[in-house]
Amino acid sequence: MRFLHTADWQLGKPFGRFEPEVRAALGEARFDAIDRIGEVAAANQVEHVIVAGDIFDTEGPEDRVIVQAVSRMQRYPCRWWLLPGNHDYARNGGLWDRVRGKASDNIILLTEPVAQEMEAGVWLLPAPLLHRHHLDDPTELFDSMETPGAKLRIGLAHGSIRDFTARGETKNQIAPDRAKRSNLDYLALGDWHGTLKVDPRTWYAGTPETDGFQRDEPGHALMIELAPGVEPKVEPVRTGRFQWLLRDWALQDTAAFSAECDVLLSAIDPAATLLRLSLAGITGLADRVEILSRLEDDLRHRLRFLDVRAADLVGRPGEQDLADLKVEGLLGIAAEKLTETIAAGGTEAILARRAMERLFVEYHRGSQA
Structure with missing residues (x-):
């Protein structure tokens, strides 16, 4: 039977x-x-x-x-x-x-x-x-x-x-x-x-x-x-249509992020995929901003649902990032103070990293206007 x-x-x-x-x-x-x-x-x-x-x-x-x-x-x-x-x-x-x-x-x-x-x-x-x-x-x-x-x-x-x-x-x-x-x-x-x-x-x-x-x-x-x-x-x-995926990506730069995206998208039906994605690693500040931007502007729109956990993805400003900000006078002073706070560690370092990222984003947004 x-x-x-x-x-x-x-x-x-x-x-x-x-x-x-x-x-x-x-x-x-x-x-x-x-x-x-x-x-x-x-x-x-x-x-x-x-x-x-x-x-x-x-x-x-x-x-x-x-x-x-x-x-x-x-x-x-x-x-x-x-x-x-x-x-x-x-x-x-x-x-x-x-x-x-x-x-x-x-x-x-x-x-x-x-x-x-x-x-x-x-x-x-x-x-x-x-x-x-x-x-x-x-x-x-x-x-x-x-x-x-x-x-x-x-x-x-x-x-x-x-x-x-x-x-x-x-x-x-x-x-x-x-x-x-x-x-x-x-x-x-x-x-x-x-x-x-x-x-x-x-x-x-x-x-x-x-x-x-x-x-x-x-x-x-x-x-x-x-x-x-x-x-x-x-x-x-x-019998199921949807897949609910958990992924943890350790990233050093945008190239590593692109490689992970290619592997993921080659193996799934994006419209039938719900993804909870945890990011970790230390990248340049510009890389972190680009990674999060691509998640919001591209991958989120491909998938049925995307939940990103990025608290453990740390973006450190590189020499060129700081050099760009220093050109702007007061922005440069703010960037230096935030860099010192980040280096000191502790709870204020978390807020300083977010502020530095916001500063970097707004600087580039203004330069493109």
Whole structure:
């Protein structure tokens, strides 16, 4: 049997720290990922997609979020098996009743811990979260779930097999050896937002559309092939559009900056890239000004989003820089005093460096007028 394992769609995620244009693009990409999953299923004649929790970002999404999710899934003939997670946990009169009122027959809501026969002899054992946090292992119920005539047993759960710090939940703890304990052929997990192999029968699919600066790769779903008594075949399939990249560049001059830019741009789709860039090193003052100018005037406009951290990129005025400023009389006096303050170090040196850079920029701006 083959099926797709996905999780952590978090539809309706607000992305509030970004400008409206970026927020809109990131939000729409999460719905588009449903289409990519459906297209992969259709192209490979896969009849089942199991979603391991956090389909929605909150338990109270807007109606548009629900309708978009349902309508996207309805476009494809596969069956969608949806498990409530900690963001969209199941409760009476809540989100899942709203979804049920709009869903078609090919969308199955797993709001109760009851085994479901997906195909003859193939059983899906769901562990829906009924609260945001469970003190007990939500998968313990797998041991007592009846699966008569089972050829394959597939567990579906949302939680942590270890502490994932900032990205995972310390609650809803799942035994790392749950697949072995409960005689599962495969355990499909959600909560961790990157693809992660726990053991040959236990995987996190990760989010289908990356949503943070943690890893280079875009989002994936997992194509799973199961047969009795054989280890699962697991193939990651790209579903994500956007990449969220973290880069640290150590620079000495504009030539080093240009080389780093060339390497970056040759490896990415700029319009689908969000970049958090940290700069460090000691350059000439003119080089630092040019580097920051090119970031603002060129690279920022190429990328979907750019966040620059340049506090550790130090620009020291060279002899020619000072010579140019000294020509201007009072500017030269100011430059000399700032240079002395920078050389002395301490907290005032930080402000002096910024003032020197501002002085240099304004001098060149005035000379070009």
